[in-house]
Amino acid sequence: xxxxxxxRMKPRATxxxxxxxxxxxGTRVGRDVEEVLKFAQRFVGAMQIFNETTxxxxxxxxxxxxxxxxxxKFAVHAGAELQPMAAFLGGxxxxxxxxxxxxxTPIPGWLHFNAMETLPAEKATxxxxxxxxxxxxxxVFGKEFVDKLGNLKYFMVGCGALGxxxxxxxAMNGFCCGPDGHLTVTDADxxxxxxxxxxxxxxxxxxxxxxxxxxxxKVTEMNPAFNPEALEMFVGEKVGSN
Numbered sequence: 001x002x003x004x005x006x007x008r009m010k011p012r013a014t015x016x017x018x019x020x021x022x023x024x025x026g027t028r029v030g031r032d033v034e035e036v037l038k039f040a041q042r043f044v045g046a047m048q049i050f051n052e053t054t055x056x057x058x059x060x061x062x063x064x065x066x067x068x069x070x071x072x073k074f075a076v077h078a079g080a081e082l083q084p085m086a087a088f089l090g091g092x093x094x095x096x097x098x099x100x101x102x103x104x105t106p107i108p109g110w111l112h113f114n115a116m117e118t119l120p121a122e123k124a125t126x127x128x129x130x131x132x133x134x135x136x137x138x139x140v141f142g143k144e145f146v147d148k149l150g151n152l153k154y155f156m157v158g159c160g161a162l163g164x165x166x167x168x169x170x171a172m173n174g175f176c177c178g179p180d181g182h183l184t185v186t187d188a189d190x191x192x193x194x195x196x197x198x199x200x201x202x203x204x205x206x207x208x209x210x211x212x213x214x215x216x217x218k219v220t221e222m223n224p225a226f227n228p229e230a231l232e233m234f235v236g237e238k239v240g241s242n
Contacts (some may be wrong), residue, residue, distance in 0.1 A: 036075035040066050073116060083172040085115065087165075092153045094127040120145070133223075134174045150178025157235045159187040164201040167215055171223040178225075186231035188210040 044066050092111070099106040124142025129135045137146050152175055156166060167185070170176060176183040189211050191202045199211075206214040214228035220226050 013074060022027075032078075033072050033075040035069060036078075037066070037071050040071045070116070074114070075121060077119075077140055080139050082136055082140065084169065087169065089113070146174060147178060150174050151178070151180040152176050152183075153181065154183045156183065156185040157187070159185060159189075159199075159201075159215040160195075161198045163187065163211075164199045164215055167201065167219045167228070168222065171226045172218040174223075174225075176227050177223060181227050183226070183228045184231065185212050185216060185228060186235060187215075188232050188234045199208045 022087065043224040092113075096105070096106050120141055124140075124145065126143040127139050129144075130138060130143065132138075134146050137149075154170075154176060156163065163185070167183075170183060175181070187210070189201075189204045191209055191211055191214055193204075195202055195209055195211075196204065196207075201215045201218040202211070210230070210232050212232060216230040220228065
């Protein structure tokens with residue numbers, strides 16, 4: 001009861017702010033953060049009274065203490081839309097839609113997912129919006145961190161199901177998209193018709209074409225600033241020894 005109650009209160013609090021102010025809880029807006037915290041405290045207090053006064057309650061009254069640090073972290077980032085989170089939740093929603101057909105059982109309850117461990121240990125200070133496509137990342141991690149992502153140099157082997165997902169995520173989050181960024185990807189395979197069902201960067205017009213070339217072309221459409229180099233080489237002992 002304790003975990004479920006606390007998980008439910010945070011989305012409801014941010015929804016209340018959205019309803020009252022015609023906007024989502026603002027990233028790093030102090031008054032919004034404190035409003036969510038007050039809501040959490042009222043909610044936990046009300047649940048404690050409810051549990052204590054319910055006859056034959058099977059669940060002990062929850063602790064009236066609120067983890068203020070957790071609530072503040074949740075509230076301060078509630079307005080940010082991060083592509084990795086959207087990709088994960090999109091996959092969950094897609095599975096649930098398939099389950100509606102009746103063959104499988106949907107998730108019978110509230111699903112709460114967070115990735116607090118990904119937040120920077122020290123709060124970034126360079127979080128002002130820049131009017132660009134990476135503003136949500138900047139709001140959470142700071143401009144310096146986003147610039148580092150853009151100037152990464154990566155070498156990736158394979159453009160299959162996982163490779164397509166990596167390439168898409170790299171492009172959407174600005175990896176290798178900076179002035180010094182570069183991604184080299186190699187795959188000696190060519191696109192087959194059977195690949196289209198699970199390797200989403202490929203289309204019918206890419207069948208029989210090199211996977212690396214086709215995949216890089218598609219993600220570059222998603223983000224023109226992406227800097228990929230497509231190769232069609234095998235990677236193994238012979239290649240590594242040359």
